[in-house]
Amino acid sequence: MSLMANLYVGTSGLQTSQNALNTTAHNMANMDTEGYTRQQVSQGTRAYQTLEQKYDIIAWKQIGTGVNYNNCKQVRSDFLDISYRQESGRYAFYDVSLKALEEIEDQLQEMEGSEFADSLNNLWVSVQEMAKDPCSAVTQSSFVTRANEFLTRAKSVYDGLVSYQENLDSTVKGMVENINEYGDRIRQLNEDIVEIESGRQEKANDLRDERNLLLDKLAEYGKIEYSEDTFGNVTVLFEGSSFVTTDHVNHIGIDVTLESSVGYATPYWEYAAKTVDNKDGTKTVVSIDGAHIFDLTQNISTTNNTDIGKLRAVLLARGDHNGSYHDIVEDENYYNSNISKSVIMNVQAEFDQMIHNIMTTINDIMEKAESNPAFIDGSVGEAKDFTLFVCANESDKLTYDISDDKPAGTVPTGFTIKNTQINPKLIQEPTLFTYRTVDGNEDNDTTTKLKEAFTKEQYTLNPNVTTRNSFITYYNSLVSQVANSGDVYDSIKEAQQQTVDSVNAAREQIVGVSSDEELEFMIMFQNAYNASSRFISVVSEMLEHLVTSLG
Template identity: 35%
Template sequence: MANGMGSLYIGASGLQNSQNALNTTANNLANADTKGYVRQQVLFADRSYVTFKSAAISKQQAGLGLAIADVVHTRDMFLDKYYRRENGRQAFYEANYLAVQDVEDIFQELEGMQYQNVLEDFWDSFEELSKGPNEEVNQNLVVQKATLFIERSQGIYQNMKEYQKRINIKIREGIDRINELGHTIQELNQEIMRIESGGIETAMTLRDERDNALDELSALAKIDVREDVNGAVRVRLENVEFLDEVHVFEIGTITDEITGFVTPIWPQLSDMARGKYTPMFDYNVDISPELNTDIGQLKALVLTRGEKIGNYRDVTGVSADKYNNGAGMSVMVSAEAELDQMIHEIITAINDVFSPTTTASFTATDGTRYTDVRVWDEENACLGQDGEKPGRELFTRRGCDRYTAVTEQGTGKIYYVYNEEDPQDTSKMYTTQGVTVNHDLLEIESGLPHLDKNGDPDWDLAHKLVNLWEEKKYTVNANDTNPCSFKEYYQRMINGIGAKGDVFGGLATDLEGEVASIENSRQQVFGVSSDEELQNMIKYQSAYNAASRFINVISEMLEHLVTRL
C-alpha cells in the first residue's frame, strides 16, 4: 500500500511538471514574434532517491519522481556586445548618408539641374553684354540674371540652414530618448534585483525588456555594458559612467545663443557656475572603426549639423588640417562653406571688374594716415551712363557701401577707400546671405559701368567679365589641389558631396547586412522556432499522457487491493 501511494505522487510529479513544461512552450509560441523575447527552455531533473539496500555492485533505490531543475533563459553575451557595437556603427553611417542625400536634394532638387542652369544663364548674360556693352537690353539682362542667381543661391543656402535646424531637433529628441532609456534601464535594474534577490526566480520578462532597451540605446550612442552579481547592469556611455543600479547621470545640453544649436554635455563633469562644460563627444580623437569612434546616431547627427552655420571663411585660405578638423567634419557646414565660397568668389570677381581698385597712400584732412589701402581705380574704371562716381558694383553688401569718400589733405583730392570685409559682421562680408543686387541698377537706366574715361563703350570690360568664368584658379576646399573655373566649381562640389554619400551609403549598407547576420546568430541562441516548440509540445503532451496512464494503473491496482483482497 505504501509503495502504491508513493507511486501516485511519482505520477503526480510527472503530470505537474509536464503541464508546467507545456505552459512554458505555449508562452514561447505566443511570443514567437515578440521583439527581443528570449526562448525559455525547460530543464528536467530527478528528485531525490530513497535507498533501500546497498550491495557490492549497486544500490537498491526508488526515485521520488520528476522536478524542473531550471527554466533556462539563455543569451550570448559576446554576440550581444558584438551586435550593439555594429548596430551603433551602422546607425552612425546611416545618419551621415541620409544627410548627404538631403543636401543633394537641396542642390539638385532630386533629379534637376536647375541651379546649374541658373549659373549658365548668368554666364550667358555676360556673353550677350560682350556683344554690345552699351545696349541697355544687354545691361538689363545682366541685372536680371544676377538677381535670379543671388535669389536662387540664397534659397539653397536658407534650405541648408533650415535642414540644420531639423537636425538640431533630432539631436534634442535623441538626447531625451537616451535619458529616458537610462531611467527605464535603472528602474528595471531595481525590479530585477528585487525579484532575483532570493536566488530562486529569474526575472525573465524584465530582463528581456532591459536587453531591448540596451539594444535601442546602442544605436543612439556607444555603450559598454557590465552586469553585476546582483543582476543589475552598469552602462558606460561614450566612455563615461551613465548608470548603475542606483543612479542615472543624465546628458545635459547647452544652447548657442546665435544659432540655437544644442551641444550634449556631461553635467556631473562640468563646472556649470564657471561656464566650463565637458562635451559628451571628444572630437580630438579621429573618427575611425579601429578606435571605435564611429558609433552612435547622436554623434553622427551632431557631426552632420556642425557647431555653426558655414561661410566662405571656413574654407578660403584654410589649411587641410584645419579644414579636416573643422568644417570638413560636418556635411552641412562644409556644404554651406563651399557654396558660400563659390558665391563670394563670383561676386567679388565681378565687382572688381565693374568697380576696380588699386592701392594708394595719403593723409586725410582729419590727419588720418592711409598706407597702401585699396581705393577705387579711377584711371582704369568705367562709369554708367549718368557718370556717377565711383563706378557701381553689381552686388552690394547689406551692412555697408563699397567705398567711403576721403579727402586728401592739401590737394583736396577725393579718394574712394574700399571698405574691407569684416569677419566679425557677416552683413559687411560678401556672403550668400549678406548681399543683394545693387538697387541703383534696378532703378537707373544704363547705370551699369560700361563707358571708359573717354565716354566710349569699354569692350575690354565686357570681355574680362566673360573670361572670368574660364579662369582656373579656384579650389573647392583645402583637400582639392586641382584648380578649376567657376563653370567647373559647382559640378566638382556636387561630385564631392556625392562621393561622401557613396562612402557613407556603402558602409551603411555593408553594416546593415552585418548587423542582420549577427542578429540571425543571436536568434539561433535565444530565438523561438515554431517547429521546435511544436515538437516540444508534442513531447510534453506525450509525457503528460504517460503520467496520466501511470496514475490510472496505480489507481486501479490500489482499488483492486482495497476492494477485492
C-alpha cells in the same frame, strides 16, 4: 520505496510536465512579440534514496524520488547580442549620414523646380553677350538682372541648407529624451528583476526581454558597453561614460546657449557640467567644458568605433554653426578638425566660397575699370559705390568675426551669401555703369576680364582638393563631390545592412521561437504528463487492491 512514496514521484512528473507545457504555450503565444526570447525548461532529478552502500562496487543501490523543475531559462548568446548592438549602431550612423547627403544633393540640384546651375549659366551667358556689345543698354540690363537672379537663387539654396540644418537640430532633443527614458526604464527593470530573482525561485524572463530590447534600441543611438552582476543588475556605459548604475541614471542635458552661436543643441553629461545655485533652489549651468558626450573632432573610423550611433551622426552632419567661406580660407587645421566632417557645414562653406569668389572678382574688375563712373567724374574714393555687389547693411562693412575656437586675430566679414545684395543704384538704373571710357570708347578690356574670370581655373573646393575649377565648373564639382560621397556612404550602408542582417539571423536562430520545434516539445511534454498520470493511476490501483485485500 513505499507505494505512497511512488505517488510523490508521479506527482513530481505531473507538475514538471505542466510547467513545461505552460512554458511551451508561452513561447507559442509570443512568437511574433518584438524582443521576446525563447524560454526553455531545465529539468533535473530529485535527491536519490540510498538503499545499500557498498564500496567494493561501482554504484550504490539507489532509488529515484522523481523529477525536479530547476528553472525556466532564456536561450541567448551574449556574443551575438554584443555584435548585433554594435553593428546596428554602426548601420544607424551611416543611414543618417546617407540621408543627410541625399537631402543636400536635392537642395543643390533643385530649387522650386529649377536648378541653381541655370542661374549661374545665365549669368555667364549675360557676361558673354555684354562682351559682344558692352555699351548696349539691353546687355547691361540683362547682366544686372541675371546677377540679381543668381544671388537670389544662391540665397534660396543656402537658406534651404540652413533649414535642413535646423531640422536636424530639432531631432537632437528628441533623441536625448529617448536615451534618458531608456536609461530610467533599464534602472527600474534592474530593481524589479532583482526583487523577483532574489528569492531564487523564478527568473524574471519577460522583464529581462524588455531590458534586452531597450539595450538594442539604446545601441542605435551610440556606442554602449554593459555588464550584469550576480544580482541581475545591468550597468551601462554610453560613449565610454557611466550612464546606468545600480542605483541611479546619469542623465544627458541639452545646451543651446553656451556652445553654439546660432542656438544649436549640444548634448552634455549633467553630472559633469559646472553649475551655480540659484536662490529658488534650482541650478544654472554655466559651463559644459569637460562634460561633452562626443569629441566630434575625432576622425571617423571603424577601427576606433567612432562611426557608431545616430546621435553622433546627426551632430556631425548638422555641425555647430552655419558655414561660410571663412571656414575654408582662415585655417586648414580648423577646417579639417571642425568643418570637413560636417556634410552640411562643408557644403555651406564651399558653396559660400564660390559665391564669394564670383562676387569679389566681379567687384574687383568693376572697381578698377576705366569706365567706372567714379574715375570718370573724379570721385575715385567712391569707386566701391559703383560695384555690382554691396553689403546689405552699412554696418556689415565694419563687422569682424572674432571666435574663440578660430585662429587669433580679426578677419573682415567680407562678401557672403547672407550679407550681400545687388547694388540698389544698378537695380534702379542698370545703365549707370556705362562700360564706356572717358574718351567715349567701349570698355572692351573690362568685359574681356569678366569673361576670363569665369573661365580661369584657379579655385579649389577645399584645402584637401587639388583639382582646380573655374566659376563655370565649380558648382558641378561641388554637386559631384556630394554625389560621390553619397555613393561611398550608400555602399558602406549596404554592406553594414548585410552584416546586421547576418548577425540578427544568427541571433534569431537562438532566441527566436520555432513553431515546429515548440509543437514537438508540446507533444513530448504532453506524453510525459500522460505517462505520469498513468503511473499515478497504477500506483493508486495497487494501493486500492492492497487495502481491499487486507481489509
